[in-house]
Amino acid sequence: EVQLVESGGALVQPGGSLRLSCTASGFTFTAYAVTWVRQAPGKGLEWVSVISSSGGHTQYADSVRGRFTISRDNSRNTVYLHMNSLTAEDTAVYYCAKGMWGAYVDYWGQGTLVTVSS
Amino acid sequence: IVLTQSPATLSVSPGETATLSCRASQILNNNLAWYQQKPGQAPRLLIYGASTRATGIPARFSGSESGTELTLTISSLRSEDFAVYYCHQYDKWPLTFGGGTKVEIK
Numbered sequence: 001e002v003q004l005v006e007s008g009g010a011l012v013q014p015g016g017s018l019r020l021s022c023t024a025s026g027f028t029f030t031a032y033a034v035t036w037v038r039q040a041p042g043k044g045l046e047w048v049s050v051i052s053s054s055g056g057h058t059q060y061a062d063s064v065r066g067r068f069t070i071s072r073d074n075s076r077n078t079v080y081l082h083m084n085s086l087t088a089e090d091t092a093v094y095y096c097a098k099g100m101w102g103a104y105v106d107y108w109g110q111g112t113l114v115t116v117s118s
Numbered sequence: 119i120v121l122t123q124s125p126a127t128l129s130v131s132p133g134e135t136a137t138l139s140c141r142a143s144q145i146l147n148n149n150l151a152w153y154q155q156k157p158g159q160a161p162r163l164l165i166y167g168a169s170t171r172a173t174g175i176p177a178r179f180s181g182s183e184s185g186t187e188l189t190l191t192i193s194s195l196r197s198e199d200f201a202v203y204y205c206h207q208y209d210k211w212p213l214t215f216g217g218g219t220k221v222e223i224k
Contacts, residue, residue, distance in 0.1 A: 037161075037215075045153075045161065045204050045215040061212045095160055103208050104151035106172065108160035 002026040002107045004034075004096050009112030012086055020081040020112060022096030030054075033101040034072065034079040038092035039111075048094070051079060052101045063089075086116045119144050119207050121216035129224040132195050138219045140188040140205035149209035152181055152190045155218075156201045164203075165190065192221070 008020040022034060036048040049060045049070040058070050069082040079096060093113050097105035120143040130136045140150070148168040153161035163172040165181040168188060178193045192199055200223050205216040 035213075044202075044218045045155075045206075047206075047213045047215060050213070059211050059213075103149075104163065104166045104206060106163050106166075108162075110160055 002098070004098060004107060004109035006094060006096050006109045006112035009094065009114045011115045011117060013118050014087055014116055016086050016116070017082070017084045018086065018114060020083070020094055020096075020114070022079040022081075022109060024077045024079075024098065027098065027107075029077040030074050032098045035097045035099060035105050036070065036079075036081050037095045037097060037105075037108075038090075038114075039095070040089075040092045043092075046092070049081065050101070057101065083114070086114075088116050090114060091116045119146070119210055119214055121205050121207055121214055123203075123205060123216035123219050125219060126217070127220045127222060129222050130195055131224045132197060134195055134224075136192040136195055136199075136221050138190040138192075138203055138221070140190070140216050142186045142188065142207060144210070145186060146183070146188070146207050146209045148183055149207060150181075150183065150188050151206045151208065152179075153204045153206060154199075154201045155204065161204065195221075197223075 003025045035050040051070045055072045067085045072079040093111040095111045097108040099105035122141045124139045150168045152165040155161040168183040169181045202218045202220045
């Protein structure tokens with residue numbers, strides 16, 4: 001069974017940093033890209049970032065480029081999202097999902113909540 | 119690429135057909151997916167390639183593309199189909215989602 005489990009969500013102050021993790025199981029992790037998508041409370045989905053299967057390629061939404069960094073450790077079946085200079089607009093549930101590079105995602109985790117507030 | 123979904127809310131009776139629209143700011147070359155999301159749950163993939171149903175998705179869900187107009191049709195609506203639906207383009211970076219259409223019980 002495909003599983004993606006996000007962790008690391010927390011309450012953080014404006015200007016702070018946080019690292020999210022996405023740990024995968026049930027599929028060949030090294031064959032798939034992993035995407036982060038977020039959803040602010042009561043709002044729609046926002047694509048955030050993606051990393052290729054090898055980790056050699058990444059893409060970011062304009063809203064997070066320069067502040068967020070995506071990385072992966074294929075030995076741990078885990079993808080990370082390093083988030084810096086957080087603002088209230090980054091408050092959201094963050095989902096990770098698997099798919100092929102440059103394509104749709106087919107399985108999603110259940111999400112982790114990030115709240116940016118003083 | 120901007121995706122504009124309409125209507126924002128669609129009120130439909132069980133057994134009827136719901137037609138959801140997603141208008142793209144550019145041609146997508148069939149690189150569009152549809153997702154269903156229920157309250158408190160992660161999204162679920164319904165359609166990819168504009169018209170191909172994902173594994174396990176019933177035939178009452180269908181997708182089509184005509185130029186920059188993408189459509190998701192749900193026929194014979196069942197109680198479990200009332201949810202929010204999002205279109206998602208993967209034709210060009212950065213990838214984007216539409217704002218969503220909520221399908222509610224009339």
